[in-house]
Amino acid sequence: MRASAQTSRNTIYSIAAVGCSCAALAISFLGVAQFDLPITKYVRSVTIHLPWDQLTVPWMAFTSDMGDWIGQGWRLAAISLLLLVGAWAFEKPTVKIVAVQSLIAHGIAALLANGLKHLIGRPRPKFVHSGDWQMTLSWASGLDSFPSGHSTASFAVATVLAKQFPLFGPICMAIALFVALSRVLRGSHFPTDVLAGAVIGILSGFIAMAPLRQWRTSLQDGLRHAAMGTSAVFALLWVLSRRMEDGVVSILFLALGAGAMAVGVWIRRTHWAGRGRQGGSWHSKTSVLLILYGLAAMTTSPLVLSSVGFSCMALWLDTIGRNDNHSEESAGWSMMRESALIGGVALAILILVDARGVLPFP
Numbered sequence: 118m119r120a121s122a123q124t125s126r127n128t129i130y131s132i133a134a135v136g137c138s139c140a141a142l143a144i145s146f147l148g149v150a151q152f153d154l155p156i157t158k159y160v161r162s163v164t165i166h167l168p169w170d171q172l173t174v175p176w177m178a179f180t181s182d183m184g185d186w187i188g189q190g191w192r193l194a195a196i197s198l199l200l201l202v203g204a205w206a207f208e209k210p211t212v213k214i215v216a217v218q219s220l221i222a223h224g225i226a227a228l229l230a231n232g233l234k235h236l237i238g239r240p241r242p243k244f245v246h247s248g249d250w251q252m253t254l255s256w257a258s259g260l261d262s263f264p265s266g267h268s269t270a271s272f273a274v275a276t277v278l279a280k281q282f283p284l285f286g287p288i289c290m291a292i293a294l295f296v297a298l299s300r301v302l303r304g305s306h307f308p309t310d311v312l313a314g315a316v317i318g319i320l321s322g323f324i325a326m327a328p329l330r331q332w333r334t335s336l337q338d339g340l341r342h343a344a345m346g347t348s349a350v351f352a353l354l355w356v357l358s359r360r361m362e363d364g365v366v367s368i369l370f371l372a373l374g375a376g377a378m379a380v381g382v383w384i385r386r387t388h389w390a391g392r393g394r395q396g397g398s399w400h401s402k403t404s405v406l407l408i409l410y411g412l413a414a415m416t417t418s419p420l421v422l423s424s425v426g427f428s429c430m431a432l433w434l435d436t437i438g439r440n441d442n443h444s445e446e447s448a449g450w451s452m453m454r455e456s457a458l459i460g461g462v463a464l465a466i467l468i469l470v471d472a473r474g475v476l477p478f479p
Contacts, residue, residue, distance in 0.1 A: 134434040135337055141344035141427035142316065145351040146309060148420045152354060153307040155478040157242045160304050170304060177302045184299020187292065188267035193223060193274050211281075219277040222325035226273035226318050230266045233317075239263035242304050264313035265306040271296040272318025276342075277326055293318070312350065316343040341431050348413075348424040353468070355418050360474035367417045374414030381407030402436050405458065412465050 163173050172178040186192070197219040204213035239262040275293035279286035297311040306314075323339035324332060361367055385404035406429040413425035 130434045130437055131337060134431045135340060137427045137431035137434065138337075138340040138344040141348050141424050141431065142340070144420060144424040144427065145344075145347035146312065148351045148424065149308050149312055149347075149354065152358065152478075153309055154245075155358075156301060156308055157245070157304070159478045160242075160302060164304060172302065180295065180299050181303040182299075184296045185267070185303060188271045188296035188299070190223070190227065190266075190270055193270050194220065196274060197223065215277060215281040218281070218325045219274045222273040222277050222318075222322045223270055225325060226269045226321040227266070229317050229321065230264055230269040230314060233264055233313075234261040234266070237263050239310070242307055262306055263310045264317055265297065265300050265311040266314065267300050268293070268297040268306075268311040268314030269318045269321070272315045273321040273325070274318075276319050276322025276339075280322070280326060308354075312347055316347065319343045319346065337435070341428075341435060344428040344431055348421075348428045351424055352413060352416055352418075352421045354476075355421050356416050356468055356473055358474065358476040358478060359418070361417050370414050370417040370422070374411040376411070377407050377414060378411030381405070381411060402432065406433055408458075408462060412462070412469070415469050 160172075160177075163177065164170050165173055172181055197216050200212055200216035200219070204210065204216055238260040240260055241262045244260075271293040272290075275289040279289040282289075293315070297315060300306040300311050301308055319342055320336065320339040323335045323342070327335040381404045384400055384407065387400070410422075410426060410429050413422045416422070
């Protein structure tokens, strides 16, 4: 009887976590959509039209060309095939599994992206001037902007590699982000196109890594990770393009952020002093979520705070629902994780203080 009640509670927590993840994704998309036209207009303003379009800003031109080169489908498939050959040559069955999973993720992502492209029929940025577009079934070449195929495939492969090889996870996801950025700078896609591609790619990766009968759990995990990622991208884009306004509201947001971060740091200090190396415990994750929520509040944006808040709530509910309170990790991993957390928080504070409103569009 008690086990049945616990199962019911876990199911409720899981459903609530999925709902929070979806809410975070929806808010992030609404927020990023505000930047579709401003970013597109800026990219056009630094592009000269020769026999081909060429960006006049060197780093943007390099990112555009290199990201397009990396994100081509056959090159991503070649990575999986190289892993497969290496696994066969050096007799590494675990690497073989990863290679197969990345190929499956790539295939799922390609099917979803190409199907949605023609079902939605969104015009490419060069065909849009007012921001208005209609959803229409189309096979035309210029009406296939949403979602970005390069971004979808890149994030699908990167998700599998990042989860299976955690040490290289940040590099894999950074390369996928680089490809997504290149598609916007190239003028091939709107920011929401690459954001949608990233979400579909992450979901494809999680589905490919688990048995088909566990598709609900895979979908929940993928939605949660996608929500955290899109919320972070939205928050960064907002801070880099908006200056903080003066007034009581901004002061209240800053006070809320400072308070949440202080509580998070206090819980984390108490956790490490009293519970040793239980890095995956409830207290450890709660402290991180409070710190993230505090940073979101310091953006002084209700949209950012809502998006990050729902993402944090999804992770918190998932932790409770799965009773994830006793996971152990080595001292080395604990030190790396704490160093990454401290470095990430320091970077976020630096951006909040010194980089607000640096982007050349509102």
